[in-house]
Amino acid sequence: MADRYELRLPALRIRQGTQFIYTFGVDGKRIHDFATVSRVHREDITLQGYQRPEVLSHIKAIRRYLESDGAMLPNAVVVAFDERVTFVTSESASTVDYVSAGELVIPVDESLPEDQKPAWLVDGQQRSAAIRDADLAEFAVAAVGFIAHGEAEQRSQFILVNNTKPLPKGLIHELLPDTTGHLPASYARKQLPAEVLTRLNFGNRSAGAPFAGRIATPTMADGYIKDNSVLKMIENSLYDGALYQYRDPDDGTGDVDQMVLHLNYFWTIVQLTFPEAWELSPVKSRLTHGAGIQAMGYVMDALTDGVPTAELAGMHLELTLRRLGEVCAWTSGSWEFGGDQPRRWNGIQNTPNDIKLLTSHLLRALR
Structure with missing residues (x-):
């Protein structure tokens, strides 16, 4: 029968404005008794989790180090607790009013599935996995915890904690739409575009959504x-x-519904105008390549700027875009940009100069 008990860990509670964090030591072998790694995935279209997948080679390297003489991990792991975890202050007085000594009380139920444990690892996934697998009886680590109110807050903390680390951009983009709280300006600017992208990617392909399932993200590996x-x-x-x-x-x-309708309308016409090029990967088609996507985006802006979705149908955009067929070399042939040397179809690169060159070429053909 599975055990149920309370893990009581000596800790310091530190007040930061109106929030509290808790610093404590814990045997790294026991972290997975109460904490889980919530790897990013989707159920239907709802984002679940927020961690990056384990990097096995990195974990093995940390494990070899831990099993050597004199191993030390000075960096603290970061843990997000849910409200089942409590802090009990001790009677000893503190010399400063923003620090209190006491115990963290963590309920442990070995019968619970991973996703129902009372804590999540926000930072330290690979270190904790290495300690778990290492041939050691115990290995104490420093930890910092906070009690979060929902997974959106945990995602926000995950992004902020990892702000100075090389997080995969795709993971950040997928997390942003479901994240609350303060974010760095560079991330905040991308939050609305990321929400629109997610809606495009999880549209109904059978109903004609052109981007549905085609955008490569951590939870859309076939894109x-x-x-x-x-x-x-x-x-x-x-x-x-x-x-x-x-x-x-x-x-x-912004009105995300109208943005998605506008984009789906225009890109459906792109898909119908260049059906073969739309179904091929960027290696075989410059339409689905970064240069093609951005250049055609500028074409959309030039043609439909200020035109609401309700009026797009009256613009006969399919006739307009059909004129591009004679000047495009998405999958074969050459681009005739003028000058002495034509550019081979796949000679267009995802650089600012080439995107500008391709955009100008397309817009000239439409004038």
Whole structure:
């Protein structure tokens, strides 16, 4: 029968403004008794979790180090507790009013599945996995914890804790729409575009959503259009293009439903105009390549800036885009940009100069 008990750990509670953090020591072998790693995944279209997948080679390297003489891990792991975890202050007086000594009381129920444990690892996933697997009886580590109110707050802390580390951009983009709290300006700017991207990617492909399932993200491994290419296209349009009309410049919010409708309408016409090129990966098609996605995004902005979704059908965009067929070399042939040397179809690169060159070429053909 599985054990149920309370793990009581001596800790310091430190007040930071209106929030509290808790510093404590714990046997690294016991972290997984009460904490889980919530790896990012989706149930239907709802994002679950927030951690990056384990990197096995890194874990093995840490384990070899831990099993050597004189091993030391001075960096604290970061743990997000839920409200089942409590802090009991001791009677000893503190010399400063922002620090209190006491005990963290963590309920442990060995019968609970991983996703119902009372704590999540926000930082230290690979170190804790290495300690768990190491040939050691115990290995104490320093830890910092906080009691979070919901998974959105945990995601926010995860992004902030890892702000100076090389987190995969795709993971950040997928987390941003479901994250609350203060974010660095560079992330806050991408939060709305990331939400739009997610809606595009999890649309109904059978109903004609052109991007549905095609954008590569951590939870859409079969996608072939790079998420960063679509994100840049959306961001460009939001701040200086056709999607600006749906955005509130004062608070950065926007009518995501209208943005998605606008994008799906235009890109459905792109898909119907160039069906073969749309179904191929960027290696075989410059339409799904970063340069093609961004250049066609600028075409969308030039053609539909200030036109609401309800009026798009009356613009006959399918006839307009059909004129591009004669000047595009998405999958074969050469681009005739003028000058002495034509550019081979796959000679277009995802660089600012080439994106500008391709955009100008497309817009000239439409004038």
